[in-house]
Amino acid sequence: MDKLIKIIEEKDCRAIAIVGMTKNVGKTVTLNRLIAEFEKKRLTTGLVSAGYDGERFDRLTLKEKPRIYAPQGAYAATAGACFEAAEAELVLIETSDLSTPLGLIIIAGVKAGGLIELAGPGSVSGLKKLTARMFALGAEYILVDGAINRMASASPQVTDGTILATGASLGPTMEDVVKKTAFRLKLMETPTVSEALLLKVAKKGLAEGSAAVVYRSGDTYRVEAIKAAIPLLAVRQALAKFSKETAAFVFGGALVDDIITELMKLTPNPPPVIVKDATKLFLTPGTFSRFTDRGGRIMAINRLNLLAVTINPTDPSGRDYNPDIFLARMTEALSPCPVFDLVLEGKLKDQ
């Protein structure tokens, strides 16, 4: 745990997204550990969820789930009905205009520590508003708990650091879990456009349209922006503009398998594809590797700041792994990304 806190401090991240590969991989355990560590250091924390956390039982498996303890002095953003039902003593600071099926989201201060259920907004813009408000109120760190396998809270628009939670419930075998996690890591660590000039024209293209085609033009680049109602609807037009001079395609929205497949039909040597950030990548491993095997590259305008991976060797359906072996295998496969089993660490400390 100390090491994870040190990474957060060294990288000076203030808004941290905890995202998961799927359900039951230990997102809330990681959240609780961070809450406890920040409390020990007397740092003010702001809590919000991209989904729904802290309930006693899992809605689908009916198994008990880890609950969330909000310490005194923290801030929490949660739906009105959860505010009313919290065991922690909360004071209403302000009511947002973000609606959920459990009422408008309220920003509360924790007067006396206790259990709380966090029900958050379904949108990145909502999370962004709530984190900004909690920072303004005096939160020093904000923890954004993820939901199921959703990644959007890792967007640089909302958070400046991300912790990825993974675990045994992700797949039928340990190797499968390792493989799926390693692939997600590869996507999340998509490099930024290193060439300053190319980055500049890519940004220009997206400022003017939903997608853009970048052409080589002597020593420099020329960009043609394509306007559409949503970026996906600009793809066909963009690809139709492919020529020998095409230096890159820039897509302002989601990058899905079909786009890459169509691109590879155009040419045996596909040009690089630039996306806004890694939360826009919806590629499957097969398509991704066919593209990269042909020399295709994917780059991002903004980088996701992946801090660490936390792992959970247990699975609610009973398929558990030996924690030491799992940790060693994950550490090896994901190197140099730091990997932690926070529960195992806690046990070792207690011994």
Add this chain to the structure above:
Amino acid sequence: MEIDLSRIKAYGDSLNDGAVQVSFTLPVPAGDEAKEAARQMALKMGLEEPAVAEMADLGAGFSFFVIYGKCMHTVNYEAIKIPRRQQLVMSFGEVNEMIRKEIKRKVVVVAACTGSDAHTVGIDAIINMKGYMGEYGLERYPEMEAYNLGSQVPNAELLAKAVELNADAILVSQVVTQKNIHLENLTELVELAEAEGLRDRVLLICGGPRISHELAIELGYDAGFGPGTLPNHVASYITAELVRRLKAESK
């Protein structure tokens, strides 16, 4: 009758008698030994004075039991807090009236079963003209334009269609099981909408036999509707939420 809500017990014939009835099947043929086994099972469950009220042979070496007993445990009802919210429900007429008065244009709803799901019963009940349980479907609402795209619609296609039709709301139906694949198909739509900059422009609503408000929040949807939902529940939500947003914008 004074009920202590901090210590409630099951009720049978008189207050606080703790009487309960349980039933189960044992993999043994009916008989005196089976009856005793059932009684012991009930004792292990913590029931006091268990009595086998009914034993029936199920054939193939199985037998079924109904047992009465007393459960001495108490529950503190006063300490239970469940987050809950009353959903506004309007009638067919009220919904149309509200759209005419407050929105002043037709409300566009696009519905589909996404991914590999081909269970269209739910979405058909909500959308189709004839409706369900005496409530007309959204197609019948004069102030709504409802499009049912059918089953196995890919998420990206659904979003593109919603943009083309200028949809106010997207309604997806999915039979969620414990298998993560169904959940992940639902979350993918939310993530795609976010990546495409559409998330704040359209209401995302999910429905299905396992879907609740809480699960909808977890999935990232604006609302979720489970079993027992009628078309006017969905229409009421969409209309009231659009009006709320319109008012918030004009503030």
